[in-house]
Amino acid sequence: xxxxxxxxxxxxxxxxxxxxxxxxxxxxxxxxxxxxxxxxxxxxxxxxxxxxxxxxxxxxxxxxxxxxxxxxxxxxxxxxxxxxxxxxxxxxxxxxxxxxxxxxxxxxxxxx
Amino acid sequence: xxxxxxxxxxxxxxxxxxxxxxxxxxxxxxxxxxxxxxxxxxxxxxxxxxxxxxxxxxxxxxxxxxxxxxxxxxxxxxxxxxxxxxxxxxxxxxxxxxxxxxxxxxxxxxxxxxxxxx
Numbered sequence: 001x002x003x004x005x006x007x008x009x010x011x012x013x014x015x016x017x018x019x020x021x022x023x024x025x026x027x028x029x030x031x032x033x034x035x036x037x038x039x040x041x042x043x044x045x046x047x048x049x050x051x052x053x054x055x056x057x058x059x060x061x062x063x064x065x066x067x068x069x070x071x072x073x074x075x076x077x078x079x080x081x082x083x084x085x086x087x088x089x090x091x092x093x094x095x096x097x098x099x100x101x102x103x104x105x106x107x108x109x110x111x112x
Numbered sequence: 113x114x115x116x117x118x119x120x121x122x123x124x125x126x127x128x129x130x131x132x133x134x135x136x137x138x139x140x141x142x143x144x145x146x147x148x149x150x151x152x153x154x155x156x157x158x159x160x161x162x163x164x165x166x167x168x169x170x171x172x173x174x175x176x177x178x179x180x181x182x183x184x185x186x187x188x189x190x191x192x193x194x195x196x197x198x199x200x201x202x203x204x205x206x207x208x209x210x211x212x213x214x215x216x217x218x219x220x221x222x223x224x225x226x227x228x229x230x
Binding site: 004006034036041042043044045046049089091098099100101102103104105 | 116143145147152153154155156157160168171203205207218219220221222223224
């Protein structure tokens with residue numbers, strides 16, 4: 001089974017700087033990884049995804065990089081804004097392509 | 113437009129009590145998912161419906177957990193004889209079709225029901 005690991009429970013950055021959120025996985029076979037963002041008392045909202053055939057996907061301030069040899073992906077947010085402060089979850093979708101497997105999340109705090 | 117809604121938002125139950133959690137998916141969404149999020153953890157898959165058919169219930173932790181979606185829209189997650197370890201946030205998500213991620217669809221999540229079992 002695929003495991004998704006987010007080893008940093010929290011990250012604090014200054015407004016305007018880059019935020020880098022990391023995620024490791026165990027199984028080389030996958031279809032998609034997704035990043036979700038979650039504010040307190042709200043459900044997770046989809047942010048960006050990357051398929052196994054790519055090594056980078058960009059959407060505005062958000063870029064996800066995939067390093068298949070290292071089984072590692074990262075989410076870059078630049079420039080970071082205070083409104084980006086939230087918990088970020090890395091999630092895997094593969095096989096049946098409907099079940100999401102989430103990491104534990106990383107709490108990002110962007111300081112003004 | 114209206115997103116996924118869940119009710120109640122908060123539920124306190126005494127150990128041994130039965131509870132029912134409701135999910136109203138986005139209108140027209142074929143697929144519906146339930147996840148359980150324990151404190152400090154990411155959401156964990158419980159079960160999946162395509163229309164009224166429950167295609168996967170492999171994540172349900174015990175036979176005390178039961179989910180239904182009789183008319184292919186609203187879904188109810190029922191927990192019988194609640195235990196303290198059932199305390200968690202229960203998230204419902206829906207997506208347009210059954211082949212969600214392959215066609216770059218996303219799962220849209222509701223705000224969750226926070227269940228506390230005393």
